[in-house]
Amino acid sequence: MSVEKIAVITAGGSGMGAAAAKRLAADGFKVAILSSSGKGEELAKTLGGVGVTGSNQSNDDLRKLVDLAISTWGRIDVLVNSAGHGPRAPILDISDEDWHRGMEVYLLNVIRPTRLVTPHMQKQKAGSIINISTAWAFEPSPMFPTSAVFRAGLASFTKIFAETYAAENIRMNNVLPGWIDSLPATEERRDSVPMKRYGTSEEIAATVAFLASSGAAYMTGQNIRVDGGLTRSV
Numbered sequence: 001m002s003v004e005k006i007a008v009i010t011a012g013g014s015g016m017g018a019a020a021a022k023r024l025a026a027d028g029f030k031v032a033i034l035s036s037s038g039k040g041e042e043l044a045k046t047l048g049g050v051g052v053t054g055s056n057q058s059n060d061d062l063r064k065l066v067d068l069a070i071s072t073w074g075r076i077d078v079l080v081n082s083a084g085h086g087p088r089a090p091i092l093d094i095s096d097e098d099w100h101r102g103m104e105v106y107l108l109n110v111i112r113p114t115r116l117v118t119p120h121m122q123k124q125k126a127g128s129i130i131n132i133s134t135a136w137a138f139e140p141s142p143m144f145p146t147s148a149v150f151r152a153g154l155a156s157f158t159k160i161f162a163e164t165y166a167a168e169n170i171r172m173n174n175v176l177p178g179w180i181d182s183l184p185a186t187e188e189r190r191d192s193v194p195m196k197r198y199g200t201s202e203e204i205a206a207t208v209a210f211l212a213s214s215g216a217a218y219m220t221g222q223n224i225r226v227d228g229g230l231t232r233s234v
Contacts, residue, residue: 007078007212008032008069010056010113013039015182016132017082019201020208021047027209029078032069034061036084056083056109059116066116075124078212079117081110081131086146094145102146107153114161118170127170130211131158132204135178135227155223162221171220173211177204178227194229 007024011017013035021031021043031049033040034056041051050068054061069076086105087098094102110131121127133151140148154174161172179189181198190196207226210216225231 004073004075005029005077006032006069006073006075007080008034008065008076008113008117009040009080009082010034010062010065010109011036011040011082011084012080013037013043015082016177016180016201016204017080018043019205020080020082020130020132021049023202023205023209024078024080024212025049027213029212030073032065032072032076034065056081056113057104059112062113062116066113066120070120076117076120077124077127079113079127079129080208080212081113081129083109083132086150088144088146091142091145099146103150106147106150107157110154111157114172118165121170122165122168125169128212128216129161129170129172130208131172131174132208133174133176133223135176135225135231137174137176137223139231158223159221166220171211171216173216173219173221174223175204175207175211176223176225176227176231178225178230180204192230193227194232197228199226199228 007029009021012021012033021033025031025047031047033044033051036055038053041053044051052065086102134147136148137151158172179198181200
C-alpha cells in the first residue's frame with residue numbers, strides 16, 4: 001500500500017506559492033497552506049487540503065500549520081517556503097528597521113518552518129524542503145537589495161542544512177526565479193531576458209514539483225536558476 005504524500009506550503013495564497021500548491025496537489029500530494037490573506041486557506045479547501053490564515057513571520061502561526069498537517073495526516077514529506085515582498089530603496093537609504101524586516105521576509109521565513117518540520121522528517125527518515133528564492137541571489141541588483149542580500153544568506157543556510165541532514169535523507173534546495181508573470185511586466189525587463197518573455201508561475205511550480213519528486217532524490221544543497229537565461233553568465 002502506498003503512503004500518502006503531504007506537502008506544506010507557506011505564503012501559498014497567490015503567485016508562485018499558490019501555483020506550487022496546485023501543482024503538488026495535481027501530482028497527488030495532500031496540501032497544507034499558510035497565507036496571511038486567507039486565500040491560502042480557501043485554496044487548500046478547493047484542493048482537498050487544510051489551511052491556516054497567518055504569517056510566516058509568526059512561530060505560533062507556523063506551528064499551528066505544522067500541527068494541523070500532522071494531526072490530519074501524520075506526516076510531512078515536503079515543505080515549500082515561499083515569501084512576500086520586502087523593503088526596497090537605495091542601498092544606504094534602507095533603515096535598520098527595514099533591514100530587519102527584509103531578514104524576516106527573505107531568510108527567517110525559511111528558518112522558522114524548517115525548525116518545525118525537520119524533526120518530523122527525521123522520524124520518517126526522508127523529506128524535501130524547497131525554498132523559492134531569486135535569480136538575483138548571486139548577481140545582486142540594486143532593484144531588490146534586501147532580497148538579494150538575505151537570499152545570498154539563504155544560499156549559505158541551505159548548503160549548511162544540506163550537509164547536516166543529507167545522511168538522514170532530508171534534502172534542501174532553492175529555486176531561483178527570474179522575471180515571473182506574478183510581477184508587473186515591462187518591455188525593458190522582458191528584453192533583458194534571452195528568451196524574450198517572462199516566465200510563468202506554473203514553470204516555477206513545475207521545478208518545485210521536480211525537486212519534491214523521487215527524480216530529484218540525489219539533489220541537495222543546490223540553487224536552480226529558472227530565469228530564461230537572465231543570469232547565464234554567472
